[in-house]
Amino acid sequence: xxxxxxxxxxxxxxxxxxxxxxxxxxxxxxxxxxxxxxxxxxxxxxxxxxxxxxxxxxxxxxxxxxxxxxxxxxxxxxxxxxxxxxxxxxxxxxxxxxxxxxxxxxxxxx
Amino acid sequence: xxxxxxxxxxxxxxxxxxxxxxxxxxxxxxxxxxxxxxxxxxxxxxxxxxxxxxxxxxxxxxxxxxxxxxxxxxxxxxxxxxxxxxxxxxxxxxxxxxxxxxxxxxxxxxxxxxxxx
Numbered sequence: 001x002x003x004x005x006x007x008x009x010x011x012x013x014x015x016x017x018x019x020x021x022x023x024x025x026x027x028x029x030x031x032x033x034x035x036x037x038x039x040x041x042x043x044x045x046x047x048x049x050x051x052x053x054x055x056x057x058x059x060x061x062x063x064x065x066x067x068x069x070x071x072x073x074x075x076x077x078x079x080x081x082x083x084x085x086x087x088x089x090x091x092x093x094x095x096x097x098x099x100x101x102x103x104x105x106x107x108x109x110x
Numbered sequence: 111x112x113x114x115x116x117x118x119x120x121x122x123x124x125x126x127x128x129x130x131x132x133x134x135x136x137x138x139x140x141x142x143x144x145x146x147x148x149x150x151x152x153x154x155x156x157x158x159x160x161x162x163x164x165x166x167x168x169x170x171x172x173x174x175x176x177x178x179x180x181x182x183x184x185x186x187x188x189x190x191x192x193x194x195x196x197x198x199x200x201x202x203x204x205x206x207x208x209x210x211x212x213x214x215x216x217x218x219x220x221x222x223x224x225x226x227x
Contacts, residue, residue, distance in 0.1 A: 001172060036213035038155070045205060045220055046147075046155065051213035089155050093212040097143065097160030097169035104154040 004029075004092050006102035012080045012109055022090030022102045023072035034093040035073035037066060040104075041086040049088075050075060077107075085109040112136040112216045114206050119221030126196050126225070132189040132206030132218055140164070140184040143209035146191050148202040149220075156202075159191065160209065174200075196225045 003025040012018035022037075023029050031053045038046040048057040050066035053073065063079045073092075077084055090102040118130040132144070146158040159180040160169045168180055179192040189206050201224050207214040 034212035038214070040155075045217045046214075048210075048213065048215055048217070051210065051215070057215070087154075091155075091157070091213060097162065097167055098171075099145075099157040099160075101147075101155045101157055 002092075002094060002100050004090065004100045004102040006088075006090060006105045008103065009106045009108065012077070012084075012107065014080060014082060014109055016080050017076065017078045018080060018107065019069070020075040020077075020088050020090075020105045020107070021069065021072040022074070022092070024092075028071035029068075029073050029092065030071075031068055033073075035066070035068075036091045036093075037064075037073075037075045038089045038091065039086060040089065046089065080107075080109050082109050112208070114208065114216060114218035116204060116206050116218045116221040119204065119223045121224045121226065122196055123227050124197060124225055127192070127194045128196065128223060130191040130193065130204055130206075130221060130223070132191075134187050134189070134206075134208075137208070139182075139187040144180075144182060144189045145207045145209055145214055146178075146180060146189075147205045147207055147214070148200075148223075149205070150199070150202040153202075158204075161189070193223070196223075198225050201225050 037050040040046045054066040089104045113135045143162045161180045177195045181190045203220040205220045206218045208216040
């Protein structure tokens with residue numbers, strides 16, 4: 001069974017830049033897996049941020065950007081704000097009609 | 111406005127069954143594949159199932175294959191998840207989502223399922 005890994009937690013200072021990553025436990029995660037990113041605050045439904053590696057969903061601020069860094073997908077927040085403190089999940093398309101989520105990263109802004 | 115509204119959650123005993131529904135509006139339902147995702151308390155998101163636009167493909171996560179069945183009624187703009195042989199570790203908020211072609215572009219607010227005696 002494919003395992004998608006994310007750092008459990010990260011922190012960033014207000015106004016700073018942070019990069020969250022998403023990879024396979026073995027092997028390289030490329031754009032061919034159409035990685036996407038979701039933001040979730042406690043008690044709320046997920047919000048789609050980035051899809052197809054680097055396309056921002058409608059209404060998402062441009063401080064959020066997606067990319068491939070080496071063997072991983074990455075979500076970079078440039079100029080972090082207090083409201084960005086929450087959970088972030090990556091999603092990887094495995095083909096057909098199957099997907100795998102990463103375990104999530106809790107981002108602290110302090 | 112795209113809307114997805116789940117219902118059918120509740121308390122059920124281990125070994126029991128439950129049917130979840132997701133009614134959508136604001137888009138042409140038959141043009142999209144649909145997905146079920148769940149989130150156990152304090153845990154991450156878990157993809158469960160996919161159903162194609164015209165129900166010619168259904169996929170399941172290993173954790174639910176053989177116990178859960180996804181279906182849809184395009185005439186009623188509705189998606190369903192029939193859950194059988196429920197276990198305590200099936201306790202979660204269940205979300206329906208729209209397939210935006212290899213990612214999930216719209217989400218419902220979820221419905222809570224608690225499996226407990």
